[in-house]
Amino acid sequence: MDSKKRTPPKLTMGITTIAVVFAVLCLTIFAILSVSTADSEYRLAKKYSESVTAYYIADSACADIAESFRELWESGGDFMALSDLASSLGAHCVQAEGGNAPAVISYSRDIDSTRALYVQLHIGESFDIKQWKTTPTSEWTPDDSLPVWTGDGVPD
Amino acid sequence: MRKNAGLFDTLIGLLIMFIFTACILLVLAGGARVYKGISEELREQYSSRTALSYITAKLRSSDFEGGVSAGEIGGCPALMMYEQIESELYVMYIYWYEGALWELFCGADDEFLPSDGQEIMELVSVSFEFREDSSLIKIVCTQENNTAQQYVHIRSGKAERA
Amino acid sequence: MKGKSRTPLFLIETVVMLLLFSAFAAICLRLFAAARQTSRKSSELSHAVSWAQSAADCWKSADADVSLAAAILGISADAESFSLYFDKDWRQTAGAGEFTLILREDGDNGAQIVVFKADPSEPIFTLRAKAVANG
Numbered sequence: 001m002d003s004k005k006r007t008p009p010k011l012t013m014g015i016t017t018i019a020v021v022f023a024v025l026c027l028t029i030f031a032i033l034s035v036s037t038a039d040s041e042y043r044l045a046k047k048y049s050e051s052v053t054a055y056y057i058a059d060s061a062c063a064d065i066a067e068s069f070r071e072l073w074e075s076g077g078d079f080m081a082l083s084d085l086a087s088s089l090g091a092h093c094v095q096a097e098g099g100n101a102p103a104v105i106s107y108s109r110d111i112d113s114t115r116a117l118y119v120q121l122h123i124g125e126s127f128d129i130k131q132w133k134t135t136p137t138s139e140w141t142p143d144d145s146l147p148v149w150t151g152d153g154v155p156d
Numbered sequence: 157m158r159k160n161a162g163l164f165d166t167l168i169g170l171l172i173m174f175i176f177t178a179c180i181l182l183v184l185a186g187g188a189r190v191y192k193g194i195s196e197e198l199r200e201q202y203s204s205r206t207a208l209s210y211i212t213a214k215l216r217s218s219d220f221e222g223g224v225s226a227g228e229i230g231g232c233p234a235l236m237m238y239e240q241i242e243s244e245l246y247v248m249y250i251y252w253y254e255g256a257l258w259e260l261f262c263g264a265d266d267e268f269l270p271s272d273g274q275e276i277m278e279l280v281s282v283s284f285e286f287r288e289d290s291s292l293i294k295i296v297c298t299q300e301n302n303t304a305q306q307y308v309h310i311r312s313g314k315a316e317r318a
Numbered sequence: 319m320k321g322k323s324r325t326p327l328f329l330i331e332t333v334v335m336l337l338l339f340s341a342f343a344a345i346c347l348r349l350f351a352a353a354r355q356t357s358r359k360s361s362e363l364s365h366a367v368s369w370a371q372s373a374a375d376c377w378k379s380a381d382a383d384v385s386l387a388a389a390i391l392g393i394s395a396d397a398e399s400f401s402l403y404f405d406k407d408w409r410q411t412a413g414a415g416e417f418t419l420i421l422r423e424d425g426d427n428g429a430q431i432v433v434f435k436a437d438p439s440e441p442i443f444t445l446r447a448k449a450v451a452n453g
Contacts, residue, residue, distance in 0.1 A: 013328060016173060020335040023180040024342045030187045031346040034194050034353035041198045042360035048209060049367045049443055055216070056374065056445050060428070063448035067427060070451060120220075129450070131220040132311035134213070165325035172332055183343055190350045194357045205364045212371070287390065292379035302407070306368050307390070309375035311450070 051112065055134070058111040062119045065089050065107060066129065073123050079103050082123060100124065106131075114138050204304035207257055207279055207297045211235070211250060212308050215293065218248070221312045226284040226293070229253075230270045235284050235293075238264070249273065252282040257297075362417070365408040366433035366443035373402065373421045373431050374447035382427050382449035398423040417442075427451065 072085055079095055082103045086093035091107035102124025108116045111134065120131040218224050218237035225236045234251035245264040250257065253270040260273030285294040296305040373391070380386035388395035392410070393402060399422040403415035419433045424446075431445040432438060 013331070016176065016328075016332050016335045019177055019180055020339045023184055023339060026184050027187050027343060027346040030184075030191045031349035031353070034191045035349050035356070037195055037198060038353040038356035038360070041202070042356050042363070045205075045360040045363045045367075048205075049363055052367050052371060053445065056447055060446060060448040063427070063450050066450045067448075128221070129312045133219040133223075134216045169325045169328045172329065176332060176336065180339065187346065187350060190354065194353055197361065198357060201361050201364060205368070208368060287379075292376065292390070304365075304368065305372070307372040307375045307379070309379040311378070 054112045055115075055117070058109045058117040061109045062107070062117050062132070065091065066119060066121060069105060069121055069123060070127050073127050096122070102126075102128070108135070110137065200299050200302055203277060203279065204297045204299050204302060207277060207282065208295060208304055208306045210257075210276065211282075211295050212306060214248065214250060215308045215310070219310050219312050223312065224293070224310055226286050232270055233283050250276075252279060255280065257282060362435070362442050365404075366417070366419075369402065369404070369408070369419055370431045370433050370443050370445040373419055374429070374445055377421060377429050378447055378449045381451060382423070382429070384421070384423060384429075387421070 068085060068089065069082065072081055077085075079093075082105065083093040085091075086105050086107075089107065091105050093103055093105045096102055096104050102122040105121040105123060106119065108118040110116045114137060115134050116137045118131060118133055118135045119129070122128040122130050214237060215224060215235070218239070223238050225238075227234055227236060229249060229251050230253070232251045232253045234249050237248040237250070239246045239248065247262060247264050249260040249262075251260075251270065251273070252258070253273070256278045257276040258270065258273040259276050260268060262268055279297055280300060281296075281298040283294075283296045285296075286292070287294060291310050293308045293310065294305060295308065296303060298304075373387070376390045377384065377387040380390065384398060384400055385395045388400040391400070391402060393400055399420060401421075402419040403411045403413060404417040404419070405411050406416045408417065417433065417435055418438075419431065420438070421429055421431045423429045427450070428446060428448045431447065432441045433443045434441040
């Protein structure tokens with residue numbers, strides 16, 4: 001006969017270890033998530049700032065060219081002078097159809113690998129900036145590949 | 157007396173364990189709060205920044221004479237960007253409707269409802285204001301806890317000889 | 319005979335776990351602080367980029383007229399520059415704030431925009447814009 005009662009096993013040993021392991025696991029996950037979220041957000045912000053800087057560099061370059069044409073127009077330059085200036089600056093210059101037609105000058109400057117800034121000026125009685133817009137320089141092709149296993153490597 | 161000492165030891169041990177557990181839970185709660193704060197701040201910032209940069213990019217790709225105007229669609233503030241494709245005039249509408257920024261591309265003469273467009277992202281409100289003889293647009297995007305604004309200059313236009 | 323009390327063992331275990339947890343918690347708290355700092359940096363950069371673009375476009379729209387550009391933004395200007403001040407939430411303030419944007423003309427129809435926190439020599443973002451007269 002067992003006179004001694006079996007005491008239920010005490011739960012106090014080891015529980016601290018379990019609690020600390022759990023807490024450290026949770027803290028580590030939170031910390032890693034925080035760092036990676038903040039990091040990826042910063043990389044996105046940096047990329048956007050570089051994109052804006054590139055746009056303004058191209059914008060300034062196009063503004064310089066437009067300013068050269070404007071100065072020539074203000075000093076009374078004719079179509080031939082505008083055409084010569086366009087050639088020297090790498091722009092296209094054509095005469096629009098019709099009497100007293102303005103000279104149509106167009107040029108573009110790359111912003112980055114996917115965009116360019118396209119400018120079109122009409123210079124005649126007035127100096128018109130007809131277009132000053134960003135255009136894509138590469139076509140976006142969606143990745144619709146679907147890697148499907150075709151059974152290669154299976155012995156017959 | 158030995159029994160009392162044993163009981164006292166157990167009580168002390170349990171007390172220490174509870175205090176320790178409470179401290180651990182406090183630290184965990186603090187860590188969770190920090191993570192929640194960071195991700196909420198980034199989420200809000202992301203919404204207004206993305207909306208502004210999206211609208212700015214659209215405006216800059218439509219910067220030609222007569223290419224941009226502001227108005228309303230069904231009482232909702234809207235930006236209209238025109239495009240000529242093979243002698244047909246098309247319009248890209250960017251507008252606010254029912255708590256979100258929407259986009260719709262259709263013919264200039266087509267009739268449509270605001271719900272026909274495509275929802276871009278959630279926004280509490282957005283407004284478009286032309287200033288300075290239509291060469292400057294002020295865009296204001298409002299999120300739950302912040303408001304972001306940006307001015308975009310439209311270069312295309314006419315100049316007279318000085 | 320009663321068994322030995324397990325309390326001393328438990329207390330030793332608690333102390334050891336406390337020390338280990340303190341060490342891990344210190345490392346994780348440093349990571350939290352770094353994440354908070356990075357998040358603040360990205361927020362500052364985003365706002366700086368947005369306001370720099372706004373200042374540049376207002377100035378271009380005003381045909382390189384600094385005072386007109388400043389009037390659009392609701393502030394006053396010097397002969398060749400204006401300054402915008404922002405609080406910690408990037409709301410415009412009248413006087414000196416936590417962040418400053420300065421637009422300064424640098425001749426030849428160009429302007430330099432700098433956004434900084436405390437030290438202009440460590441800018442958050444810089445931009446250069448050019449105007450086309452009457453364009």
